[in-house]
Amino acid sequence: MTMQQLPLGVRLADRAVFESFLPARNGEALAQARRAAAGEPGLSWFCGPAGAGKTHLLQATCAAAGRVRRAGYLPLGELAHLGTEVLSGLPELDCLALDELDAVLGQIEWERALFTLVREAAERGGSLLLGAHVPPALIRWALADLGSRCTAAAVFQLRALDEIEQQEALRLRARLRGLELPEETSRWLQRRYPRDMHRLYELLDALDEAALAAQRRLTVPFIREVLARSGRA
Numbered sequence: 001m002t003m004q005q006l007p008l009g010v011r012l013a014d015r016a017v018f019e020s021f022l023p024a025r026n027g028e029a030l031a032q033a034r035r036a037a038a039g040e041p042g043l044s045w046f047c048g049p050a051g052a053g054k055t056h057l058l059q060a061t062c063a064a065a066g067r068v069r070r071a072g073y074l075p076l077g078e079l080a081h082l083g084t085e086v087l088s089g090l091p092e093l094d095c096l097a098l099d100e101l102d103a104v105l106g107q108i109e110w111e112r113a114l115f116t117l118v119r120e121a122a123e124r125g126g127s128l129l130l131g132a133h134v135p136p137a138l139i140r141w142a143l144a145d146l147g148s149r150c151t152a153a154a155v156f157q158l159r160a161l162d163e164i165e166q167q168e169a170l171r172l173r174a175r176l177r178g179l180e181l182p183e184e185t186s187r188w189l190q191r192r193y194p195r196d197m198h199r200l201y202e203l204l205d206a207l208d209e210a211a212l213a214a215q216r217r218l219t220v221p222f223i224r225e226v227l228a229r230s231g232r233a
Contacts, residue, residue: 015173015176015177015201015205016055016056016059016060016063017060017063017064018030018033018034018037018060018064019176020056020060020172020173020176021053021056021057021060022161022165022168022169022172024159024161024165024168024169025159025165026052026053026156026158026159028156029046029053029057029156029158030057032044032154032156033046033057033058033060033061033129034061034064036061036065036095036127036129037060037061037062037064037065037095037127038064038065039065039069039094039095039127040127041122041125041126041127042122042127042128042153042154043118043121043122043128043130043149043150043152043153043154044127044128044129044130044153044154044155044156045129045130045131045132045135045136045150045153045154045155045156046058046129046130046131046132046156046158047131047132047133047134047135047155047156047157047158048133048157048158048159048160049133049160050133050198051160051161051196051197051198052158052159052160052161053158053161053197054099054131054158055075055099055131057158058073058097058099058129058131059073059097061095061097061127061129062095062096062097065094065095065127066095069094069095070092070093070094070095071093071094071095071096071097072090072093072095072096072097073096073097073099074086074087074090074096074097074098074099075099075100076098076099076100076101076103076104077099077100077102077103078100080103080104080110084109084110084112084113087113087114087116087117090117091116091117091120091121091124091126092124093126094126094127095126095127095129096117096121096126096127096128096129097128097129097130097131098114098117098128098129098130098131099131100131100132101114101130101131101132102132102133102134105132105139105141105142106139106140106141106142107142108142108143111141111142111143111146112143112146114146115143115145115146115149118146118149118150119149130150130153135155135157136150136151136153136155137151137155160197161197163190166190166197166200167183167186167187167190169197170186170189170190170200170201170204171186173201173204174204174208174218177204177208179204179208179211179218180217180218181204181218182217182218182219184220185218185219185220185223188220188223189203189204189223203227206226206230207223207226210222210226
């Protein structure tokens with residue numbers, strides 16, 4: 001699958017697709033993201049702790065929408081230093097996801113620019129998805145009008161995966177990569193990096209490449225060896 005190159009050099013992660021997202025207790029959020037990707041207009045707000053899957057869902061939405069429509073994903077935590085100009089021209093997209101809003105909320109210039117973006121996206125009938133740590137009702141808005149718009153959005157609170165769900169998510173990601181991930185291996189990784197799905201997924205990607213190069217199975221001894229060589233042990 002070819003992922004689209006997005007504005008400002010931002011590129012979607014190859015594995016951030018709906019198929020690799022474990023719904024668990026976040027099935028409603030996944031369903032909303034799928035609807036947005038299919039063209040349903042409106043404003044959606046996805047919130048939750050780090051590692052709950054917000055970025056995965058937002059990128060997966062843009063990946064799916066980008067096959068047939070103009071779509072874009074912007075992580076504001078990485079791009080905020082460039083100023084509000086990064087939002088220029090974005091209302092022309094049919095599907096837009098703005099991640100890490102926490103980096104700019106409370107700043108009046110940013111909130112004014114975001115309000116304009118939200119209003120123009122609504123006028124065009126586009127799909128706009130926003131990602132932050134907390135729901136809009138708990139944010140101290142600098143611009144009340146933006147707060148009102150966001151509070152009226154479809155809000156989805158994502159929950160972090162528990163231990164059993166983490167293992168299931170790792171096995172799902174491994175299966176999609178054509179990997180066999182033994183249960184003892186997934187448990188060992190989980191004990192080493194508890195409740196850090198982003199790190200676990202990064203490790204799985206690195207281990208996949210190492211296993212392919214060495215023609216080895218993902219056993220605990222092999223993983224220890226790979227981590228030791230990479231300085232991650």
